[in-house]
Amino acid sequence: MAIEQGIWRIDGVESAAPQRLSTAKLDDENQLEALIVQDVSIINADWLLVGRQVRTSFDKRIDLLALDANGSVIIIELKRDKTPRDVVAQAIDYASWVDALDDAQLVDCYLGFAEKHGLPESSLDVAFESKFGIPLADVTLNDSHQMVIVASELDASTERIITYLNDRHGVGINAVFFSAFIDGDKRYLSRAWMIDPQETQQITSGRGAREPWNGEFYVSFGEGERRNWEDARRYGFISAGGGSWYSNTLSMLAEGDRVWVNIPKTGYVGVGVVMGERKRLDEFLVEGKSLLEHETISDYNHLENQPDEKAEYFVPVRWVHTVPVIHACSETGFFGNQNSVCKPTTPKWRHTIGRLQQLWALE
Template identity: 40%
Template sequence: MLHQNLWYIENGNEVESITIEENKLEKLFVKNPDILDRSWLIIGEQVYTDAKKYIDLLCMEPDGDLVIVELKKDMTPREVTAQVLDYAASVSEYNYNDILNVYSKYVEKHPKAPKTLEEAYQKRFNNKFTLDDDTFKPNIKMVIVAAKMDKSTERIIGFLRDKCDVLINILFFNVYECNGKQLLGRTWFGDDIEERVLKSDNAKIWNGYAYVAYGCGGHRKWEDALKYGFISAGGGSWYSNTLKNLDVGEKIFAYIPQKGYVGYGIVTDTLEQAKDVTFDVNGESITFADFENGINYLYSSDDPEQAEYVVKVKWIHTVDESNAVREPGFFANQNSVCKPTVSVWNDTVNRLKQIWNINE
């Protein structure tokens, strides 16, 4: 069991630990979601489930994964563990429209919230929302919020995490009072279990083809990527960092969210910020600033965190956006780049090779 003590540095006195009602804590989370996690968007509060009970909070991460947040309240620790697993089973059946309905009910409770999930996502993560029926294939994560847990429950949670790779964790919150002001302390039971699961997935056989999501819109166009030979992402490190996973010589299939697959090519250069990239066009050096279509790839060029990043590609087969290939069951993902080891990715690659007559 984790226990945290705080001392006031000025006089060395121990800060007094106090209790806070769970409903007040829930309201605090809704008002200040960063207290829970900066990468979570709250999309539902008191969400009714098939279990005929209510999830305290339902959150979404930038890649579309869902996080069930359950406050322990007056239940025993073992009861809340069983309940959150039941909630996860129910949420795992949700489709894209179910999530939209969950958020619409959240807006009814909180009229000042953005009216649509797309707007809420844009405001929270500063990037365009590209989830749809194809890309909505979330992992379901579970977080139990508590001031403390008994040894038995921690042993159960540890077993589920370490032996079964279940995406479950405990978030300990303790409230302290000092000079008439309240302080909130947060401690995780363990590291992010998903990171360990993803690393273990790398042991599975990867087919050698990387998936790239190329989000078209106000900041970029597929026509540019075709003409000059590149893929790009930006607007936050969550979107651009995965581009680092591409090595020179790797083969990629490019996907435009909500449209379909548009290109197959080979990576020819390492990651660069857009402001530093040049293209050789008929012996002339061209930069993004020279593009004449009005698209500004150099937005936030002075902020490395928000800037656009580019990887050059030699395209082998491409189609324009209007002829994007999209079939039921195709692999799609919210990440800018990933190297899937799931069977649906193998099926997607084989089907695209067949459609585009790619022989290797």
């Protein structure tokens, strides 16, 4: 199904009809690539660019390479003058090469990219921690990857192929469409995703065995200045924020879902049942009162009035079992992930739940 984008100017006068802006053309797709390099948020604010025109071992060039906070590699390929089917096939071909990249190759890729573009962070370790607030040593680089096709439009057949690869084979491939508009001497760029990026993020193509998702959610609860586990235990919530990459995945949860909570670098601390949808701090109530009106260990006042993309979001949870941080469960073989919420499809997840049920004497 073709995606049509439009922008209307509204001047704030009730009697004035909305004025649709005329479409414009970018000079070429090289310009779009350059814009993404200047500001990666044009395509996704939660990615870190690590390479441009990256040469593969079979003498082809990947337009752009990026990382997310999990260390997953994102292959970004602009359609340019290729047919829609050709660009999809090319992205999959590039993915076969990316799959074999080791840490040193990705580090070298970023070093060349940073030097060429005069970036302030001269090493991948520094750039990664600056971007995500997580040491690079705490993630597994290139344990998974996804592909993104950048185009103005795709034919219906190619869209069906992308949907099929996502839905039936767990191949993380997506398409993002850009359109340009003109309003007097000003030009604007709009963006629309074919598939919600959260969905692609959840099914990124990873190494190792996969199995059907068991219906239970993993939650990463990052203790720190923004949240405290004892507050979460006492008042019944999980939370995430500080960036849309962290908070958006909370929207995956619905009332009745079961969640297993892990504190990164510490261990699993609880399992519970979701009791409602995610809400901003200023909308989240505990026993009819704002969380700010309760006695808490963390001071949540500094999280008020933040813009939506940086805000802290809360999901109410009825706890089935929790333990304090000092009794967190962590063993070799347990599943871990930087996503605030995810649907694991690795055998590790089945093992983790089974082991926690034993340790916590749960049915």
